[in-house]
Amino acid sequence: MTDSTNQRIVLASRPVGAPTPENFRLETVAKPEPKEGEVLLRTIYLSLDPYMRGRMSDAESYAEPLAINDVMIGGTVCQVEASNNPDFQVGEWVLSYTTGWQKYSLSNGVGLLKLGVNPTNPSWALGILGMPGFTAYMGLLDIGAPQAGETIVVASATGPVGSTVGQIGKIKGCRVVGIAGGEEKCRYAVEVLGMDACIDHKAEDFAEQLKEACPQGIDVYFENVGGKVFDAVMPLLNTKARMPVCGLIAQYNATSLPEGPNRLSQLTGLILTKRLKVQGFIIFDDYGHRYGEFAEDMNKWVAEGKIKYREQVEVGLENAPEQLIGLLEGKNFGKLVIEVAKPL
Amino acid sequence: MTDSTNQRIVLASRPVGAPTPENFRLETVAKPEPKEGEVLLRTIYLSLDPYMRGRMSDAESYAEPLAINDVMIGGTVCQVEASNNPDFQVGEWVLSYTTGWQKYSLSNGVGLLKLGVNPTNPSWALGILGMPGFTAYMGLLDIGAPQAGETIVVASATGPVGSTVGQIGKIKGCRVVGIAGGEEKCRYAVEVLGMDACIDHKAEDFAEQLKEACPQGIDVYFENVGGKVFDAVMPLLNTKARMPVCGLIAQYNATSLPEGPNRLSQLTGLILTKRLKVQGFIIFDDYGHRYGEFAEDMNKWVAEGKIKYREQVEVGLENAPEQLIGLLEGKNFGKLVIEVAKPL
Structure with missing residues (x-):
């Protein structure tokens, strides 16, 4: 079923601290018409990810911030609903980073990644086979370089x-x-994903439990949260430990620096005395040229059942703001995806 | 001229904050006698270096701390004064890391680096051709990886x-x-060493001057001081800047963390958004296997006059404590070396 209107969610105001529903605005506008050379994309799945919080602020970061009234950005898996571009046929699936939080968008085809006419698990291109999976793969293997x-x-x-x-x-x-x-x-994490242990960060004795679970110390800390988790990790890091840094979700909503003392020198001192390697990365900017290597390994591991993948699919574009707010609080369980529309 | 006694300086007590003369004790003991297989080393030059401050504390670091009453550690250039070891002849020069702050020591030869019978500038093995030069070379070229x-x-x-x-x-x-x-x-730094600019960190507008001297930002910050210099560097770091960390002299005498706010998350945030690589290293532990590469390049550069080297030579073992205290305050100018005795 198609529709004659487009719905989209824009940034209404910048959050101070945690985002609230008032920071977003749902708009109904005319459905766009593809011109010569363009395709009309129908959004099927929208990915929600922690990095979106950073783009809502105007603090300097690794990407340009959104302007007020911009459509919220995000990866989407879409189907071609109409095509005036000979390279794309109606019904074909694509991965798009230019659509964002809306039901319909136009594209001249540049930057679209073709997923085929009848892909298995098309939404996985937003997760295990896409940006998050690629981030895990390169950060761990290239920067973390773990040894058996x-x-x-x-x-x-x-x-x-x-x-x-x-x-x-x-x-x-x-x-x-x-x-x-x-x-x-x-x-x-232990029973399905096969990890050796998993510690609840809500436990009062979290730091102690983490220490007990790491009797040989920590050689690779894959940093995606920061905050109190990193505080508990610091004293356990081994000499020559590696720390890929891809996210700091615990810090994204902070409106000011935490109270003192100033522990910056404690971190640099640890980097020196433990000879740590701490390295930030942005997956497509730093490793885009190695996507093929990732795709080959990951498709094989998934096919062999060595990598399991869990999605949480929520229905309805209008629920995206609430779901992103929950994601930043850790409410989701698995990769959070919004089902924006049924496939054609 | 030889002597029938040995003089040595031991750690009398652990410093709280900056070291004071009371933390050291000069002892006069009997000159040791080499047994079968041993050589008697006569210390000619003793190196003074910032890392020694760390070894005086019992805080966890990359090396075992000295015990109270231990002879202070340090690199020395010595001559063989007597030999019961067929591999070493009297008058031969060696680099020793087991002698420390004393006039005479014994060695079975293990770990001694031969410098020959009549070396040019033997003390340079403690500086440009030794640990400090090697630290600069590998930290800059391997971790910093600067591009023209x-x-x-x-x-x-x-x-x-x-x-x-x-x-x-x-x-x-x-x-x-x-x-x-x-x-x-x-x-x-500018006129003799050929740097493009050099900023006085004692200037009131130091951070501003540094910014003006780096109109294209900073791609490699070679970290050997920490403190307010790093504070001024942080906002100037470019995306994908590299930061080898070999020392933090500004922090060594600190007895407590600075006042808040806690800026640890500011550093991790910067590492993420600028995709920095921050890596600590200890030169011989991490790069000992690449010493030959360094020695070849550095000897060539020195011979060609491309690298200039300045020493500050102070006479007398008894002055070493005062000189080390001054070094930690930045009083020296060039590589600080104590001339412990005249050559044989």
């Missing part, structure tokens, strides 16, 4: 990045200790 | 590490901005 027998620690252990880091760590013969919020997620 | 046209910033710009970093940076075609304490050192 070493200990890897990763937070958000049931999320799309953390769960992939943990499972690749097991494939590489490492001890993997996950960190997640709540008993259910921790059980899933 | 990039901007390198290094503090302690007239010290043995900083001056070498700066001069290698110029050999590699980079813009080099040094930081040093006082006008005389800054002039030397």
Whole structure:
């Protein structure tokens, strides 16, 4: 079924601290018409990811911030609903980073990644086979460079990045200790994802439990949260430990620096005395040229059942703001995807 | 002239904050006698270096701390005064890391580096051709990996590490901005060492001057000081900047963390958004296997006059404590070496 209107969600105002529903506005506008050379994309799945919080602020970051009234950005899996471009046929699936939070968009085809006419699990291009999976793969293997027998620690252990880091760590013969919020997620990390242990960061004795779970210390800490998790990790880092940094979700909503003392010198001192390597990365900017290598390994691991993948699919574009707010609080369980429309 | 006694300086007590003369004790003991297989080493030059401060504390670090009453550690250049070891002849020069702050020591030869019978500038094995030069070379080239046209910033710009970093940076075609304490050192860094600019960290508008000297931002910050220099560097770091960390002299005497706010999350946030690589290293542990590569390049550069080297030689073992205390305050100018005895 098609529609004669387009719905989209724009940035209404910048959040101060955690985003609220008032920071978003749902708009109904005319459905766009593809001109010569263009395709009309129908959004089927919209990905929700922590980095979106950063783009809502105007603080300097690795990408330009959104302007007020801009359509919220995000990866989408779309179908071609109408085509005036000979390279694309109606019904074909594509991955788009230019659509964002809306039901319909136009494209001249540049930057669209073709997913075929009848893909298996098309939404996985937003997760295990896309940005989050690729982030886990390159950050862990290229920066973390784990050796068999070493200990890897990763937070958000049931999320799309953390769960992939943990499972690749097991494939590489490492001890993997996950960190997640709540008993259910921790059980899933161990029983389904095969991690050696998973610690609940909501536990009062979290730091102590983490220490007990890492009797040989930590060789790779895959940093995607920051905050108190990093505080607990710091004293456990081994000499020559590696720390890929792909996210700091615990810090995104902060409106000011935490109270003192100023521990900046404690971190640089640790980097010196433990000879740590700490390296930030943005997956497509730094590793875009190695996507093929990732896709080959990951498709094989998924086919062999070595990597398991969990999605949480929520229906309806209008629910995206509430779901993103919940994501930043750790409410989701698995890769969060909005089903914007049924396939053609 | 030889002597029938040995003099040595031991750690009398652990410093709280900056070391004081009371933390050291000069002892006179019997001159040791070499047994079968041993050599008697006569210390000619003793190196003084910032890392020694760390070894005086019992805080966890990359090396075991000294025990109270241990002879202070340090690199020395010695001559063989007596030999019961067929591999060493009297009068031969060696580099020793087991002698420390004393006039005489015994060795079975293990770990001694032979410098020959009549070396040119034997004390240079403690500086440009030794640990500090090697630190500058590997930290800059392996971790910093500067490309021609990039901007390198290094503090302690007239010290043995900083001056070498700066001069290698110029050999590699980079813009080099040094930081040093006082006008005389800054002039030397530019006029003699060939740096493009050198900023006096004692200037009130130091951070502003540094910014003006780095119109293209900073691509490599060679970290050997920490403290307020790093504070001024942080906002100037470019995307994908590299930061080898070999020392934090500004922090060594700190007895507590600075007042808040807690800026740890500011540093991790910067590492993420700028995709920085921050890596600590200990030269012989991490790069010992690449010493040959360094020695070849450095001997060539020195012979060609491309690298200039400045020493400050102070006479008398008894002056070593006062000189080390001054070194930690930036009072030295060039590589600080104690002449413990005249050559045989």
